[in-house]
Amino acid sequence: MSKRIPVIAANWKMYKTKDEALAFIFAVNEKVPTRDKVESVVCAPAILLNLLVKREGDNLRIGAQNMHYAEEGAFTGENSPAQVKTSGAEYILIGHSERRSYFNETDETVNLKMHAAFKHELTPILCVGEQLAERESNSTKAVLDSQLEIAFKGISAEQALATIIAYEPVWAIGTGKTATPTMANDTIKDIRAKVEALYGKAVADGIRILYGGSVKPDNIKVLLAESDIDGALIGGAALDPNNFLVFTDAALNK
Template sequence: MNMNKRIPVIAANWKMYKTKDEALAFIFQVNELVPARSKVESIICAPSILLNLLVKREGENIRIGAQNMHYMDEGAFTGENSPLQVKTAGAEYVLIGHSERRSYFNETDETVNKKLHAAIKHEITPILCIGEQLDERESGRTKAVLDHQLEIAFKDIHPADAAKVIIAYEPVWAIGTGKTATPEMANDTIKDVREKVKALYGAEVSEAVRILYGGSVKTDNIRSLLAQSDIDGALIGGASLDPNNFLEFTKAALEF
């Protein structure tokens, strides 16, 4: 992995899990044991109600991210969180366009683009999620689907800002199913994603962008994934809920 010395990223997506006490127990267990931030970016993407709680307890090398946010700074959007609220809670990252947001909450490529602009405006590092459905994979449309998602997501994004975006490739058919793309399959697709970024912005930006793999990542397949040439880390769901697993993922990222 990481032939161009991109700093690897291990991002835990807690989804709608963990109470206050469980969240505190987790961060206190991992705080002092994750690698130096200069070597691995270790991120917990937590429910919005837990963000400030975790930020206040984060150690030197852990950072906190939101799982979603609205693209407007304020407004009559009951139940939503604005970029300003995410920022004031202390979160430094935000997931944008996760497949569950697309599938269950009507997220579109256009709203993903608006949220990407909002994150950049407020200096919150976006983790942009893209991925194809099983029928799209089986019909050979993966590249076309991902290219379209990237084209819309990055519309009117300045190259200097695009270079700071973290992209997470998550095949929808592999999220929470126990299925995973083979490391080689994941790497080939991520190479295509990097080529699309190159087509949009040039080689310098494409080589700077970190691209993660997500989709049933486990402790027993993390190393085979990170060993690939173009995979710069992982966005991990259920397996990241265990602090020992999270530490194992960050340890694995140090090895490549």
Template sequence: MHKRVPVIAANWKMFKTKDEALEFIFAVNGHMPSTDQVESIICAPAILLNLLVKREGENLRIAAQNMHYKDEGAFTGENSPAQVKTAGAEYILIGHSERRNIFNETDEEVNLKMHAAFKYDLAPILCIGEELDVRESNQTKQVLDNQLEIAFKNVTKEQALKTIVAYEPVWAIGTGKTATPQMANETIKDVRSKLAHLYGNEVAMQIRILYGGSVKTDNIEALLEESDIDGALIGGAALDHNNFLKFVEAAKNK
């Protein structure tokens, strides 16, 4: 049985200027636990990637928040997988609910981006999640199974093992509503069982599954105590470097 190394990923979304980003990275860099204890990741705007990568210590990793699935082309304002890779990012956030809801990203595009990530040796952090009406009509499992099925279409076992899955109930993002740790864990168990269906139990037991959605310093420990929650994808609360350090510390003690 492989121990799953916990992951703390801060999603900065469209926050932080160059100076604010530098202030953050200088404040946290020397305090990151080794990567075999916690994988500590900052998901930064594309324009800040190179700046952060140049200053990341050996235990901090940088992710991009989005990319196009094509190698290159006439797509003004987009970034290609090769550009993300050469900026030095090692991870790529794929299918975040804001990309799906605001920018109309489809499950099929999510799958294309998964394949683009593997082509360029980027580790995907695949986001899945359900809206409130889905949760209230007890369709959560069905919706998440469908998102997973399409996202992992034609993805090999070896590639699946490189993927981190982030479960984010859309109704809990930035709303202050959090799925209870038990609710989150039950849903994440369902996600793992779907991965087992796709790849077998041994692979599913190795894939890290994170929880995201109004994660705060006062609920992180309770979330991490659950059996199947392997870390967190954190938005607003992780913009403060002191909070980020607390999240990482909580994961180190998992």
């Protein structure tokens, strides 16, 4: 039994209207496990955050999908860390592969957002992952090591321990392809080893590392059965409230 509290994080991406979001939240907010057993998080579009926070219940928690690293400024369409914080959201996705691929986020901006998250007492869910060509050229470890080194630059050991890392092989997101449980676990072990090299064994043993990439109700249990996988960051499959509860129940039994 892992000492680390598992995390199930749904990434809604650009889905759900106000009514759809409310229907979801009312379907799950009183049914998710208690927070001391599983951290159940919904990362929603910014425009829905306050709406959901008001109805999250005792155990569900809300996160944002993105924020700017600046305190404020002329950045039309962006949300500041303070705006995310005052919405009531507690978690923030940082460096998701879609942000990196479509919106030109870099490892350096990921690091700036990490610092901004901790300044505003938000829990970062730091996303790292390799492209298919990098996996096929056996560069996965080098790619992830570099992403982690830059993301954690200037971050204290205490802050690192509070970070949640999500390993998302880019080639397995929305493609139906999934890293085998063993493959995912081995890569997450490498991530944990890099955290140990940066911060020591205590931080490496305590940090939660999730898997993300075509996680479904029919593979969640085998993924969570692995030694180093502490939960999942789930996209499309977590849009359904019944699926979300399947995921949180699986984490409860990890």
